[in-house]
């Protein structure tokens with residue numbers, strides 16, 4: 001049976017386009033099947049840290065909208081302070097532009113793309129993989145599932161275990177030129193309002209992206225929180241109510257797992273590779289997309305163990321880090337006010353925050369920061385993990401204290 005390409009990539013988000021780029025520059029025939037038509041809107045803050053920029057194999061500065069030097073922190077919409085850095089530590093984009101740019105680079109490198117092709121079914125045999133879309137069938141030697149949080153490839157290949165669901169809501173909010181100018185270099189970040197919950201405002205070229213996120217099981221509390229956050233922001237700036245509020249799952253892998261099955265690999269959100277602390281996923285999408293492409297290339301070059309090596313690489317490189325993030329999250333969610341105060345008072349804490357955003361340090365370094373007490377790390381995170389779960393359950397029973405917080409404001 002003939003193949004439409006050596007590798008078919010399902011989905012043209014950051015994971016899919018970077019995987020296709022890496023394959024195409026190595027001379028591999030690669031076809032992307034994307035369900036929508038680009039450019040398309042994607043609900044996302046599109047905050048690009050230096051860590052992400054280092055991972056992307058070409059310059060993406062043409063799609064930057066703003067450069068962020070300050071973060072205004074609040075704890076439960078109170079106790080506000082701002083931290084500033086001389087150099088920008090995040091660049092904000094819009095995902096329609098960013099994703100179209102990455103895809104354009106993949107196509108320039110030689111990848112083909114079919115828009116309006118939603119993969120609905122994937123099946124493999126000893127010779128290759130068959131995919132069905134609503135319109136037709138395709139065949140390839142290997143498939144990379146980069147079809148996002150609700151994609152079908154991981155599900156068809158039985159690669160969805162150990163994934164917990166986060167959820168985020170975001171809207172693109174109109175403002176006035178004066179507010180835009182005043183906050184063009186500032187991100188607002190509220191944390192600690194409820195267990196695992198956070199809210200953000202990212203300034204873009206002509207509006208603000210404003211959202212809230214947290215564990216999916218607390219989803220019903222997110223709307224009251226979102227409206228309180230908007231009210232809180234409107235004390236400082238012009239924010240106009242919007243119709244564009246949208247939610248999207250944030251899949252979080254909570255244990256080392258398989259990221260391949262036979263000839264099928266999964267990358268990015270399809271593999272549940274997002275940071276449980278922050279919801280950040282573009283770094284892991286780009287990184288795992290690159291690794292998936294390298295494994296496919298090595299397999300096609302005759303290394304029969306290359307696909308299994310992908311799972312090992314993702315577990316060693318990314319899951320080790322994400323599991324540390326899960327532990328740090330449990331400490332943060334047990335002592336949010338203390339950590340908020342620490343970031344405000346301590347230059348060391350703020351410096352560490354900046355180093356993580358720049359990719360100079362990772363979460364595994366946080367444990368070593370405890371010096372001679374680091375042997376207690378596992379026990380401490382076990383206890384805080386339990387305390388956090390109790391708090392979360394209590395919070396679910398009690399709900400978000402809308403009245404109390406709004407009156408306080």
Ligand SMILES: Cc1cc2nc3c(=O)[nH]c(=O)nc-3n(C[C@H](O)[C@H](O)[C@H](O)COP(=O)(O)OP(=O)(O)OC[C@H]3O[C@@H](n4cnc5c(N)ncnc54)[C@H](O)[C@@H]3O)c2cc1C
Pocket residue numbers: 010011012013014015016033034035036042043044045046047048117118119120146147148149150151152167168169170211247248249250267268269270274279280281282283285
């Ligand atoms: C509100 C919100 C804010 C966020 N903010 C940030 C942030 O500031 N920084 C950050 O790093 N991360 C952020 N994230 C996470 C980030 O959006 C994701 O981790 C990232 O998009 C994952 O990239 P991906 O390529 O794996 O998947 P996606 O970006 O979801 O791309 C998947 C692609 O596959 C296509 N597709 C889906 N199903 C099919 C199918 N069956 N067949 C064919 N094509 C299909 C989709 O149309 C899409 O183009 C945020 C997430 C949310 C929800």
